[in-house]
Amino acid sequence: MRTALLPNGALVHASEYDPTLHGYEIYCLDKSCRAPLIFVPKGDTASSHFKTTGKSEDSKHSATCGFYQPLDIVDSIEKVAEYQKDILQAHSIKKTVISLNMRRLDPEYEPKKTDREQQQQEEADPDKVKTKEKNENPNSISSLKSVVQLMVQYEPDLLSTIYFNIGGGRKLPLSNIVLSQERAHQLLWEDQSMRDVGYFVYGRIAEVMRREKVMYIKLERVNDVPFTIVIFEKYFKYFKLSEAELKGKDVLIYGVLRKNDYQDRKTTEIVIKSDKYIEFLKRKRSN
Numbered sequence: 001m002r003t004a005l006l007p008n009g010a011l012v013h014a015s016e017y018d019p020t021l022h023g024y025e026i027y028c029l030d031k032s033c034r035a036p037l038i039f040v041p042k043g044d045t046a047s048s049h050f051k052t053t054g055k056s057e058d059s060k061h062s063a064t065c066g067f068y069q070p071l072d073i074v075d076s077i078e079k080v081a082e083y084q085k086d087i088l089q090a091h092s093i094k095k096t097v098i099s100l101n102m103r104r105l106d107p108e109y110e111p112k113k114t115d116r117e118q119q120q121q122e123e124a125d126p127d128k129v130k131t132k133e134k135n136e137n138p139n140s141i142s143s144l145k146s147v148v149q150l151m152v153q154y155e156p157d158l159l160s161t162i163y164f165n166i167g168g169g170r171k172l173p174l175s176n177i178v179l180s181q182e183r184a185h186q187l188l189w190e191d192q193s194m195r196d197v198g199y200f201v202y203g204r205i206a207e208v209m210r211r212e213k214v215m216y217i218k219l220e221r222v223n224d225v226p227f228t229i230v231i232f233e234k235y236f237k238y239f240k241l242s243e244a245e246l247k248g249k250d251v252l253i254y255g256v257l258r259k260n261d262y263q264d265r266k267t268t269e270i271v272i273k274s275d276k277y278i279e280f281l282k283r284k285r286s287n
């Protein structure tokens with residue numbers, strides 16, 4: 001981990017940490033943990049960082065801490081939602097901007113002539129998540145797979161420094177774009193979500209219903225939030241996944257959020273155009 005909590009409640013980044021200035025009392029930033037940490041200066045292979053000594057019961061991360069073990073994507077999303085506000089508010093911690101460009105998922109997307117060269121370049125040089133050294137972020141993301149990789153390869157304090165550049169000069173914290181169903185539902189029904197912005201939401205598929213004009217893929221309810229993936233008839237031809245392939249699976253979905261107040265059920269819908277808007281996930285736990 002590269003961020004630690006000081007006794008005065010401020011956060012310090014390992015690259016800025018100076019014991020004569022900040023003191024030796026440093027703690028894990030996770031509210032459920034607060035284990036005492038030590039500082040490890042930059043070495044030949046690793047950046048400066050903080051760690052627990054593990055030598056006493058005291059200096060170990062608690063089992064619920066975001067640094068206890070590598071996180072799967074769902075736990076990672078939850079921890080980033082928990083840490084991000086504090087980390088973004090800490091002026092001394094450097095922020096990271098990653099361009100988010102998901103337009104190539106769109107089966108109707110036709111690159112403009114001026115974009116074509118850029119696109120060819122992007123295709124020759126796909127997301128750089130894999131090739132980059134550890135602790136270094138990708139510059140841009142253009143697939144669901146890359147979002148999953150990002151969320152599971154990097155520690156939650158680093159993820160919490162990320163803003164996504166969604167185009168048009170707009171930059172949003174990662175935790176405002178990659179969401180739990182509950183959070184997406186809350187943003188939508190409190191009119192705080194944006195209509196023209198795609199969101200990433202995870203869930204487990206409960207039921208697939210094909211109607212003549214529309215297909216509904218219901219997610220298992222989390223805290224009683226009704227959540228459904230919607231595909232309109234026009235896009236059926238781009239959706240090849242069968243019910244057997246979908247049912248019971250954990251997925252990350254990318255799409256635009258939409259209210260459905262039919263029979264006052266307040267269902268949150270996420271509208272997609274092809275099966276490329278769904279990425280299957282491997283979860284560590286089954287709950």
Ligand SMILES: [Zn+2]
Pocket residue numbers: 028029030033034035060061062065066067068
């Ligand atoms: Zn901890």
